[in-house]
Amino acid sequence: MKRRAAKGQRASLVGILVNLVLALLKGGAGVAAGSTALLVDAGHSAGDALASGALLVGFSVARRPADSCHPYGHGKAETIAGKVVAVLLILAGLNIGLWSLRRALVGFSGTAPGPLALAAAAFSILVKEGMFHYHAGAARRIASDALLASAWEQRADSLSSVAALLGVAGARAGFSFLDPLAGALVAAMVVGLGYRLFRKFADELMDKFDHPELIRAIAEAVAAMPGAPAVHSIRARHVGHEILVDLKIGVDPALSVAAGHAIAHQAREVVMKRVEEVADVMVHVDPGA
Numbered sequence: 187m188k189r190r191a192a193k194g195q196r197a198s199l200v201g202i203l204v205n206l207v208l209a210l211l212k213g214g215a216g217v218a219a220g221s222t223a224l225l226v227d228a229g230h231s232a233g234d235a236l237a238s239g240a241l242l243v244g245f246s247v248a249r250r251p252a253d254s255c256h257p258y259g260h261g262k263a264e265t266i267a268g269k270v271v272a273v274l275l276i277l278a279g280l281n282i283g284l285w286s287l288r289r290a291l292v293g294f295s296g297t298a299p300g301p302l303a304l305a306a307a308a309f310s311i312l313v314k315e316g317m318f319h320y321h322a323g324a325a326r327r328i329a330s331d332a333l334l335a336s337a338w339e340q341r342a343d344s345l346s347s348v349a350a351l352l353g354v355a356g357a358r359a360g361f362s363f364l365d366p367l368a369g370a371l372v373a374a375m376v377v378g379l380g381y382r383l384f385r386k387f388a389d390e391l392m393d394k395f396d397h398p399e400l401i402r403a404i405a406e407a408v409a410a411m412p413g414a415p416a417v418h419s420i421r422a423r424h425v426g427h428e429i430l431v432d433l434k435i436g437v438d439p440a441l442s443v444a445a446g447h448a449i450a451h452q453a454r455e456v457v458m459k460r461v462e463e464v465a466d467v468m469v470h471v472d473p474g475a
Contacts, residue, residue, distance in 0.1 A: 190328045190427070191249030194264075197324040197333060198245060201238030201340070204317055205231045208310055215306035224303050226285050227310065230278050230346045237339050240270040241332060248426050261426020265390045268332030272383035275339050279376030282346055286373060290366035307351035314344035329427045331390075335383045342376040393423040400463060404431060407460040408453055415449055418472055428465035431457065439473035446471045 209231040216224030244267025252259040321337035324330075349372045389396075401420050408417050416436035422429055435453055437446050450469040457467045 191245045193328050194245035198238045198242035202235050205235035212306055215302050219303035227346050230343050233274055234339055234343050237271045237274045241267045241336050258425050264332045264426045265387050268335045269387040271335040272380050275380030279373045283373030286366040286370045307347050310347040311344050314340050345372045390424050395422050403461050404457050407457045429463050431464050431467045434470045436472045436474050
């Protein structure tokens with residue numbers, strides 16, 4: 187757990203540093219080139235740095251061991267951090283949408299931004315795409331939905347830069363309608379993605395568990411035991427990236443307490459061995475099949 191959290195912290199730190207540097211570069215280029223699009227985009231990169239900061243805190247808390255006040259550990263801190271990232275993603279999308287609406291209503295006025303704005307936007311796209319793949323790869327390696335949400339936050343910033351690039355290029359070529367059109371498309375995608383991620387993390391905090399194949403695998407693991415006990419119920423939930431299971435089995439009521447305990451212990455070991463995603467199993471023994 188600590189090793190996994192350390193990898194998540196490292197990815198979060200890289201995200202903070204890269205996004206802060208990008209925000210400063212795009213902000214400076216936006217001022218120098220007279221590009222409102224780049225200034226808005228710089229704000230988005232600053233928001234990404236904030237999202238990475240939330241993840242850093244989440245991973246730092248999640249790596250703490252269980253204690254008397256948190257007997258199931260601190261894994262849900264990662265879920266909370268992911269929810270924060272989802273909210274920031276929605277706000278970023280709304281920001282892009284409002285900016286695009288404003289540009290659609292008032293149009294482009296003044297001098298078209300210089301080539302520095304184009305270069306800064308293109309550089310931002312390359313860097314943010316690189317960050318997307320870096321965070322997505324790290325998320326897959328440590329099985330972190332929160333870090334995957336951060337990866338999509340990086341992709342949203344990349345798309346925001348694409349919108350900024352199209353807006354700047356369109357203004358320079360006399361096609362100012364490309365600016366709000368690209369912005370509106372990006373905004374819709376980003377808000378939709380943020381909402382889906384928000385629902386996912388909210389469901390996880392509410393202990394929703396919609397993985398029938400894993401429940402089936404647990405039941406099959408118990409059924410494979412010699413003299414398999416009856417399975418009365420299986421409940422599971424996420425605590426961060428870990429899955430905890432509550433299992434009720436039925437045994438012969440004539441068995442001694444020690445014999446019932448031995449069967450429960452065997453059931454726990456079998457489930458954890460055969461179903462790798464399960465971190466722990468609490469087994470309750472009922473009398474009767």
